[in-house]
Amino acid sequence: xxxxxxxxxxxxxxxxxxxxxxxxxxxxxxxxxxxxxxxxxxxxxxxxxxxxxxxxxxxxxxxxxxxxxxxxxxxxxxxxxxxxxxxxxxxxxxxxxxxxxxxxxxxxxxxxxxxxxxxxxxxxxxxxxxxxxxxxxxxxxxxxxxxxxxxxxxxxxxxxxxxxxxxxxxxxxxxxxxxxxxxxxxxxxxxxxxxxxxxxxxxxxxxxxxxxxxxxxxxxxxxxxxxxxxxxxxxxxxxxxxxxxxxxxxxxxxxxxxxxxxxxxxxxxxxxxxxxxxxxxxxxxxxxxxxxxxxxxxxxxxxxxxxxxxxxxxxxxxxxxxxxxxxxxxxxxxxxxxxxxxxxxxxxxxxxxxxxxxxx
Numbered sequence: 001x002x003x004x005x006x007x008x009x010x011x012x013x014x015x016x017x018x019x020x021x022x023x024x025x026x027x028x029x030x031x032x033x034x035x036x037x038x039x040x041x042x043x044x045x046x047x048x049x050x051x052x053x054x055x056x057x058x059x060x061x062x063x064x065x066x067x068x069x070x071x072x073x074x075x076x077x078x079x080x081x082x083x084x085x086x087x088x089x090x091x092x093x094x095x096x097x098x099x100x101x102x103x104x105x106x107x108x109x110x111x112x113x114x115x116x117x118x119x120x121x122x123x124x125x126x127x128x129x130x131x132x133x134x135x136x137x138x139x140x141x142x143x144x145x146x147x148x149x150x151x152x153x154x155x156x157x158x159x160x161x162x163x164x165x166x167x168x169x170x171x172x173x174x175x176x177x178x179x180x181x182x183x184x185x186x187x188x189x190x191x192x193x194x195x196x197x198x199x200x201x202x203x204x205x206x207x208x209x210x211x212x213x214x215x216x217x218x219x220x221x222x223x224x225x226x227x228x229x230x231x232x233x234x235x236x237x238x239x240x241x242x243x244x245x246x247x248x249x250x251x252x253x254x255x256x257x258x259x260x261x262x263x264x265x266x267x268x269x270x271x272x273x274x275x276x277x278x279x280x281x282x283x284x285x286x287x288x289x290x291x292x293x294x295x296x297x298x299x300x301x302x303x304x305x306x307x308x309x310x311x312x313x314x315x316x317x318x319x320x321x322x323x324x325x326x327x328x329x330x331x332x333x334x335x336x337x338x339x340x341x342x343x344x345x346x347x348x349x350x351x352x353x354x355x356x357x358x359x360x
Contacts, residue, residue, distance in 0.1 A: 071095065
């Protein structure tokens with residue numbers, strides 16, 4: 001074993017310095033062994049028949065792996081609740097960590113000797129050649145499309161049947177929620193929903209991304225101020241509070257951060273905040289940032305839906321949610337501050353059309 005370890009130490013640096021992509025010969029070889037080509041955001045990737053050692057390089061892929069019954073060989077650190085989100089800890093006990101989603105430790109990835117790497121073009125395009133030298137690598141285009149992530153991972157690992165079951169269950173729940181909320185709210189449905197995250201020195205309001213895509217699928221509409229605004233806006237002045245006007249506001253907090261708590265108190269005590277429709281109608285809900293924007297997979301998506309059943313006092317057809325009155329409330333909170341870096345994000349009011357700046 002020691003000899004093998006010394007040998008690996010010699011070839012790992014050479015591997016990581018090599019940036020030559022896999023040749024076309026690899027794609028044509030080994031068909032007799034049951035390998036198959038999987039189309040993805042990195043092109044067509046030749047995958048082993050049954051990958052056994054999977055490394056996931058973003059949160060949605062890790063969530064999806066657990067949902068499909070896969071125990072990854074390696075995962076990246078979570079954004080909050082370090083080192084891994086609580087809802088995944090039991091399933092990932094003992095799994096190796098390979099650094100940050102934005103900067104995975106490629107030497108450690110190689111040391112794990114994976115036969116499949118699941119990445120995202122949004123995060124990992126620059127290190128793609130190195131990843132492909134380590135192991136067959138598939139990628140999604142974004143970090144928040146949980147259906148695309150689930151489908152890609154299922155195809156790459158031969159778990160299509162399980163993925164279809166998960167997606168059918170999701171579709172059934174979506175249809176059930178849409179029917180129940182339309183029946184309950186009548187003429188007041190659909191509602192315009194704002195997803196707002198308070199940070200220590202500013203506020204973010206999201207229009208796309210993980211939570212936005214779920215709310216849109218469920219029939220919610222965007223506030224008028226957010227149409228054609230890319231990922232959303234970054235607000236640094238209380239004068240921008242009217243931008244958040246909506247029928248319902250979902251507030252993402254990290255309450256263990258005193259600076260964030262103080263900023264939240266400061267903004268919500270402002271007269272303009274008190275005039276928002278959702279505030280006047282007592283439809284401001286504090287929700288878990290891990291579920292709503294960090295988890296990024298089918299398990300987190302179902303947790304978001306559980307929250308909505310509960311907040312709107314609806315009976316879930318699967319019994320996942322506990323009915324509650326349609327009044328202001330809260331759910332389990334996230335802990336610790338985000339480790340994500342949001343370099344390049346506009347500083348006052350963002351109107352960028354770029355993708356949401358990751359999970360941060």
